[in-house]
Amino acid sequence: MDKIVIVGASAAGISAADSLRQRGFTGRITLLGSESHLPYDRPPLSKQLLSDQWEPERLRLRSAEQLTKLDLNLRLDATATGLDPRRREIALAAGEPVDYDGLIIATGAAPRRLPGDDLAGVHYLRTLDDALALRPRMRPESRMVVIGAGFIGAEAAAVARGIGLSVTMVDPSAAPMARALGKRVSELLAALHVDQLAALATELDQAHAALGAAGDPGRGPSTGWEPALAELARRAASVATTIAGTARSHHATVGCSKGKPKTHNRDLG
């Protein structure tokens, strides 16, 4: 085997390249990545990057020296669009197909898309570009609705509250991070959010009112995305209210401390 192509230039892709070299593969390794950035670590996106503590360079998974050592044919801005196993070729969105003897697909995950996401002011949080686009919009006087109360949503909400934004979290689960952590722990976290982040879904109605009024001259310029966002929030409103109710009743029994907002990020080391 002389030519190995790895599709996906992130954690899995770069680790695969590392392993191949460590195991003595001396042939050509082509690493295809659809983004324009050198391989970077995603976990800090919703933590240090969003909170402006780190600049993008710090997220790099490998230094320039390490990349040179790996001797990769690294192709950024190269999106694979098709696979022809008979010809052993990968088709690209732009340019000539790339042929391989061995193929590794490490294309990771993509966020679920929602209707209305093409409007200004609606952001996903998956890539470095997403985080860089969102970061300057997180100003203390802003209001943010976080759709998805998993780890990433909860982390983004915690960062936003730390900056001073008014935050509303919306999720179809009974409590934040319920899928990953189970009911009991997620209810504790909901209590923390309500107590320390102040505005879990409890402020949904106020958020609606504020979104509706955002076009008023006295409230600043409308960004045009309010109706779609309000609709998304409205759909989740009943569930969100339940989250808040559960959290409040739990709060009475667990006795969370009041004070400065705390983040509960996972440390990746």
Ligand SMILES: Cc1cc2nc3c(=O)[nH]c(=O)nc-3n(C[C@H](O)[C@H](O)[C@H](O)COP(=O)(O)OP(=O)(O)OC[C@H]3O[C@@H](n4cnc5c(N)ncnc54)[C@H](O)[C@@H]3O)c2cc1C
């Ligand atoms: C904001 C955020 C915070 C996170 N925090 C944590 C955390 O605290 N702890 C934790 O354990 N995990 C966390 N994760 C998850 C962790 O980042 C992922 O598990 C990890 O990135 C998976 O790596 P991967 O290489 O498999 O996939 P990905 O990181 O998804 O990378 C896949 C790569 O493939 C590229 N690609 C996709 N399709 C194509 C194509 N057709 N052609 C070419 N390239 C393509 C993509 O552009 C991407 O660069 C977080 C994720 C995000 C987004």
